[in-house]
Amino acid sequence: MPDGVASRLAPLLTKIMLGEDRDAVVELPIRVRAWDGSSVGPAGAPTFVVRHRRALRRLLWKPGEMGLVRAYVAGELDIEGDVFAALGAVQRVMRSGDRPIVLSSDDKRDIVKTAVTLGAVGPEPKPPPEEFPSGRHGDAAGPLGGPAEFFARMLGPEMAHGTGRWDQAVDLEDAQRAAVESVTLRLDLFRGARVLDLNAGWGAFALHAAEQHGVRVIGLVRTGEQGDHIRARAEAAGLADRVEPRSWDLATAGDGPYDAIVGLSGVEALERSTERLYELLAPGGRLLLQQPVRRPGPHRVRRTFTTSYMFPEDGELRPLGEIVGELEDAGLEVRGVGALREQHARTLRAWAANLQRRWTECAELAGPGRARVWLLYLAASALACESGRIGVHEICAVRRDRDGRAGVTLVGEPAVQGAASS
Structure with a gap:
């Protein structure tokens, strides 16, 4: 249906998604279908389905990324077809994000x-309940x-x-089995060694x-x-005396010393004090972090999808x-740095495929809004x-x-380490 709401909606979306940058683009590289069933845009392109007028109202109040995200998480805007292709098409023409969308008076x-x-x-709609309140750094669970x-x-x-x-x-x-074993080998773990897992998650590495x-x-x-999940799995495997989950506060790690400290997958690991990590490590102890990073250069902290739905502002x-x-x-000596960018991207795609394959179950278990947040995060x-x-x-x-x-650990079983005593 070339006529109807969609024909009026498309040029409006172009303005509020691209702002002044729209002059460099003839049209959005997506297809738009409106709530009345009308559609417009390139045939075969990823389709954004505007299911409710409220989605448009969100974009009017928050042009650009946050308006789109809120409408999608709330279920007022949907994506048909390949989510990766749809997001990629929009990202290629939208402003990079360091500056807000600028609209002229006209x-x-x-x-x-x-x-x-x-x-x-109408008035600005309330953000979806999955969004962190403005100014709050998110709760411990996020x-x-x-x-x-x-x-x-x-x-x-x-x-x-972690990254597969x-x-x-x-x-x-x-891929995950190989990744976990690879980490244990690089930490040079030995029987009886004490290990601190900074981000144990559901216990895959620890167990x-x-x-x-x-x-x-x-x-x-x-x-x-x-x-609770880690304790139950540890007890079932006869590992209750070797695996102990503790609360997120680094103070619960005690005074150490630890033969190894590991932090897999996420910005959270270096929210920890590096001086404290040094104190917790035994002399000769090893630290291994898998850390997402950004490009160097000036960076203005701003409210984005990631800081609003996934991780706190800090x-x-x-x-x-x-x-x-x-x-x-x-005081730590960095001994090696390796890039995992392509491996991590493939892992994210595999998780997204699992989520889409079991979408009905996942939406029932976590709630449709939270499932949408995860799919958007994984794809982006x-x-x-x-x-x-x-x-x-x-x-x-x-x-x-x-x-x-740098290679002799002074904590653990001396016989394994070849030392007389520790």
């Missing part, structure tokens, strides 16, 4: 006039609060939340390391459900060099990794021993 008059005829004028069954369907049966290793993997489960390598793991968790990504410098300033993050807008690096560091050596 644009504003045209938009209001069209919105009136479409019945979309988006991770939710039933374990939801994450088992999205992440896979082991619920591993796809070099020789045939599927996600294989594997305890069962396969005989280590003792303290795992910090964001939610009570994560802790969870903004930092450049790799800044992170490495902070670790070195704390994968595209950002693939384009190089963000990266993921593994950083390995060590606390040198009293003689300046």
Whole structure:
């Protein structure tokens, strides 16, 4: 249907999504279908379905990213077809995000006039309940609060939340198994070693390391459900004396010393004090972080989809060099840095595929809004990794021993380490 609401909606969306940058683009590279069934746009292009006038009202009040996100999370705007292609098409023409959408006076008059005829004028709608309140840094659980069954369907049966290793993997489960084992090998774990997991999640690394390598793991968790899940799995596997979940506060880690500290997947690991990590490590102990990073250069903290729905305002990504410098300033010696950007993108796509494949179940378990938040986050993050807008690096560091050596751990079982005593 070339006529109807869609024919009036498309030019309006072009203005409020692109602002003054629209002069560089003839039309949005998407197809739009309106609530009356009419549609407009390139045939075969990803389709944005505007299901309710309220979606347009959200875009009028918040032009650009946040208006789109709120409408999508609320279910007033939908995407048909390939979510990755749809987001990629919009991102290629939208402003990068450092500045707000700018509208001229003429644009504003045209938009209001069209919105009136479409019945979309009114007060600003409340944000979806999944959004963090403005000015708040999010609660401890953030988006991770939710039933374990939801994450088992999205992440896979082991619920591993780190970056998979796809070099020789045939599927996600294989990639995650290889990744967890790769981390334990690079930490040079030995039987009886003490390990601190900064972001234990649902316990995939902690349980594997305890069962396969005989280590003792303290795992910090964001939610009570994560802790209960880890305890139950540890008891069932006979590992209750080796795996202990504790609350998210680093103070619960005690005084150490730990032979190894690991932080997988997420900006949360370096919200921890690097000086405190140094104190917790035994001389010769190893630190391994898998950390998302952004490009270097000026960066203005702003309210975005990620800080509004996934991570708090103080969870903004930092450049790799800044992170490495902070670790070195704390007294740790950085021994290696490796790029995982492509591996992480493939992992994100695999999680998104799981979520879409089991969409009905996942939406029932976590709620449709939260499921939409996760799908949007996974798709947007994968595209950002693939384009190089963000990266993921593994950083390995060590606390040198009293003689300046980096490879001898002074805590654990001396016989294994070849030392007379510790």
